Amino acid sequence: MSGGRPRTAIGTYGTVSVRRHGRSYIATTRFRDLDGRLRAVAACAASRSAAQAHLKERLLSRPGFGSGGVLSLSSPFSDLAELWLADLELQDLTEGTRKNYRQDLKRQILPAFQNYTLGEVTTGRVEWFLKSEAKVSYSRAKHSRTMLNLLFAFALRHDAIPRNPVEGTSPLEKPKNTPRALTLEQVAAIRQAAAVWRTGPDVKGPKPDGQVRDITEVLLGTALRIGEALALRPCDIFDGPNGMELQVRGTVVLRxxxxxxxxxxxxxxHSVRRIAVPEFAATVLRARLAARGEGERRRTIFSNKSGAPLSPYNVRRTFREFLALAGLQDSGISLRWYRRTGATVIARGASTDAAALFLGHGSTAITEGHYIEPDRTVDREPAALLERTLRRDAADSALLQAPYSSAEEELLAELDEADSEAA
Incomplete structure (x- = not known):
């Protein structure tokens, strides 16, 4: 049957009428609920305008966008957080990523929004929250925005809200902070400190086993993430007539x-990759491999006395002692700087795409690999650049002394951002 008045859409209401009842006013309308039925909604107040306002408040909180009663505009924000966390456990994520999400939700998001319903979390309220987070740090504001987008995207998928309130908020202003690589002087100072750390005649306790010293050399020559370096096993190393190669197939996490x-x-x-190793880092790995038996090919190269992988936390703690011994404790240097240094050397000597591919970061080279037959050969040019620039003797400082281009700054910033969860 055609013609007639159009049907009221689910979650909307029709004409509002107001009538006087004694000394009060009653505002009424019909609301189309989730089951498709129209139901009368009324509100009473002492004046016509107050009755209309009261009615609209009731309509706002009505579960018109609910999902079978699971979530609606009137649901507390804490209900959304609880359901999202439950869904998080079903996703294919690392335990470290899940832990970071849970901590960010508990420490930053819930305290700000737990007293609101979903319908009360407006774009303006999100805007105010993100601006207050940005005053603490850009990184914190960015993480908070990511978390809110994930939460409200979940709510949208469950028809609990009509739109994502994060949309429409102002872009976060990223501070101009030029990323830096290590200088050859800093590399030499840390190498010297690592060589003499806890080796004096007055040092008490067991002598160091040199593992953290060797880890820094491997990081310098491969630009791996710390977890990737600690996850290396003898079966991941391939040493042939053209030099050493390694395959990144895992990472070490704290559980x-x-x-x-x-x-x-x-x-x-993108992090699953095979790369060539410069000779100065290959020498360190060969020495470690020579001390291993044939039955230890699947145990990590860097391990504690019980054979378990070294903890990234303990490696960072020892590295900070290296920095103090080198007089660099206030420099801001961390193990991540080794990855920046590798990226800088390769980007300047080859290209930013070559650096991204070597470091296991998304790039146009990787994207193209989905559409054309991939080249299975290992590019040895990045290893040659790292060897020439960072070897112990006769290192060439030309690549590290050049000013940063905008493309290089963007690459390093993206690397820092992508690796922040594993820092």
Whole structure:
């Protein structure tokens, strides 16, 4: 049957009428609920305008966008957080990523929004919250915005809200902060400190086993993430007539109640890669491999006395002692700077795409690999650039002394951002 008045859409209401009842006013309308039925909604107040306002408040909180009663505009924000966390456990994410999400939700998001319903979380309220977060730090505001987008995207998928309130908020202003690589002077100072750390005649206790010293050399020559370096096993190393290559196939993560555990896949799908190793880092790995038996090919190269992987936390702690011994404790240097240094050398000597590919970061080269037959050969040019620039003797400082281009700054900033969860 055609013609007639159009049907009221689910979640909307029709004409509002107001009538006097004694000394009060009653505002009424009909609201189309989730089951498709029209139902009368009324509100009473002492004046016509107050009755209309009261009615609109009731309509706003009505579960017109609900999902079978699971979530609606009138649901507390804490209900959304609880359901999102439950869904998080079903997703294919690393335990470290889940832990970071849970902590960010508990520490930053819930305190700000737990007293609101979903319908009360407006774009303006999100805007105010993100601006207050940005006053603390850009990184914190960015993480908070990401979290809110994930939460409200979940609510949208469950028809709990008509739109994402994060949309329409102002872009976050990223501070101009030029990323830096290590200088050759800093590399030499840290190498010297690592060589003499806890070796004096007055040092008490067991002598160091040199593992953290060797880890820094491997990081310098491969630009791996710290977890990737600690996850290396003898079966991941291939040493042939053209030089050494290694395959990144896992990472070390910290798990509650277990400590450091090797995970059988690295941080991202792009992180699975095979790279050539410069000779100065290959020398260190060969020495470590020579001390291993044939039955230890699947145990991590860097391990504690019980054979478990080294903890990234303990490696960072020892590295900070290296920095103090080198007089660099206030420099801001961390193990991440080794990854920046590798990226800088390769980007300047080859290209930013070559650097991104070597470091296991998304790039146009990787994107193109989905559409054309991939080249299975290992590019040895990045290793040659790292060897020439960072070897112990006769290192060439030309690449590290040049000013940063905008493309290089963007690459390093993206690397820092992508690796922040594993820092």
């Amino acid at each position: 509650t109640g277990q400590g450091a555990v090797r995970q059988d896949h690295p941080k991202t799908e």
